[in-house]
Amino acid sequence: MLSLLKADKMLPAVVKLCCGISYPHLRSMAGLQRRAVAVIGQELTHLQRLGQVQSPVETPAVWSYNEPKKEVTKPEPGNEDQLFYVQRGREAMRKALGILEINEGWQVEMKEKNGDVISSMVIPGAGKVFRLEAILEASVDELYDLLFVRVEEMHLWNPSIQQVKVLKHVGPETIVTHEVSAETAGNLIGQRDFLSLRHSCKRKSEVYLGGTAIELESFPPQAGCVRAEDGPTCIVIKALDRDTTKSSFTWLLNIDVKGWLPKSIVNQALPRAQLEFTRHLRRRLSLR
Numbered sequence: 001m002l003s004l005l006k007a008d009k010m011l012p013a014v015v016k017l018c019c020g021i022s023y024p025h026l027r028s029m030a031g032l033q034r035r036a037v038a039v040i041g042q043e044l045t046h047l048q049r050l051g052q053v054q055s056p057v058e059t060p061a062v063w064s065y066n067e068p069k070k071e072v073t074k075p076e077p078g079n080e081d082q083l084f085y086v087q088r089g090r091e092a093m094r095k096a097l098g099i100l101e102i103n104e105g106w107q108v109e110m111k112e113k114n115g116d117v118i119s120s121m122v123i124p125g126a127g128k129v130f131r132l133e134a135i136l137e138a139s140v141d142e143l144y145d146l147l148f149v150r151v152e153e154m155h156l157w158n159p160s161i162q163q164v165k166v167l168k169h170v171g172p173e174t175i176v177t178h179e180v181s182a183e184t185a186g187n188l189i190g191q192r193d194f195l196s197l198r199h200s201c202k203r204k205s206e207v208y209l210g211g212t213a214i215e216l217e218s219f220p221p222q223a224g225c226v227r228a229e230d231g232p233t234c235i236v237i238k239a240l241d242r243d244t245t246k247s248s249f250t251w252l253l254n255i256d257v258k259g260w261l262p263k264s265i266v267n268q269a270l271p272r273a274q275l276e277f278t279r280h281l282r283r284r285l286s287l288r
């Protein structure tokens, strides 16, 4: 009977269906079996990339937020890309902040003993986004330094990250980065790499770190890694009233992990990755 069906198109759908049905069992799986499921997912993604499998059509995001236009830094002569990057970075930040400004409709996903809360919301076209809210024992400046200025050192204190490389400095506030997640990040989800535009905005008592996925012809998806898309995303860090050694940390995570994975697995892995990230960040801060 299988010969009657278009095997290349059926296979991913069948595996996806099976993964969905067996999801409760997956949670209790042993390491090797979990790895096998992840590998199947990666294989299917490769097929998909080779054009053998059709992927569902993506609808553009519907964004409602509108911020007054800011003055854009003049590009250096001979570097027309600069203005484009800065504008895109700001645009991504504006979109992400727009989502964070929505007050109602967030669904609480996890509440940790230490006070960290993760909530989620489904945004038409963008899918499920996650918002982590935490209080960190660090000043705004320290966090800006760790998360933006020294972004390439992040793998040293965060084992979920294999590498962060700054490919291009577009002025002091904007960078183009390539990030590779560690094999273990997100458990069932295999290794991912991201090509992002990261834009920062630093004030005296607050910092905004925005980002969005970009494509570069000179940097196509790497063999063995699935190119995921991060953003529009934003981290908002604000000094707590009077107490400048503590900051509030709000992080909008908006990742399209790509590949054929059941939504239920992705939607569990992402908030977990967010909690993990914050746990490592706290540990790094305690080492000062």
Ligand SMILES: CC(C)CCC[C@@H](C)[C@H]1CC[C@H]2[C@@H]3CC=C4C[C@@H](O)CC[C@]4(C)[C@H]3CC[C@]12C
Residues within 6 Å of the ligand: 147, 148, 151, 160, 161, 164, 179, 180, 181, 182, 185, 186, 189, 192, 194, 198, 209, 211, 228, 230, 235, 257, 269, 270, 273, 274, 277
């Ligand atoms: C579940 C799987 C697919 C992914 C897990 C790893 C995720 C959580 C990792 C991989 C790369 C990481 C990003 C790498 C670089 C930056 C820029 C920095 O200024 C803020 C944090 C931020 C934005 C990281 C957030 C966490 C991140 C997105």
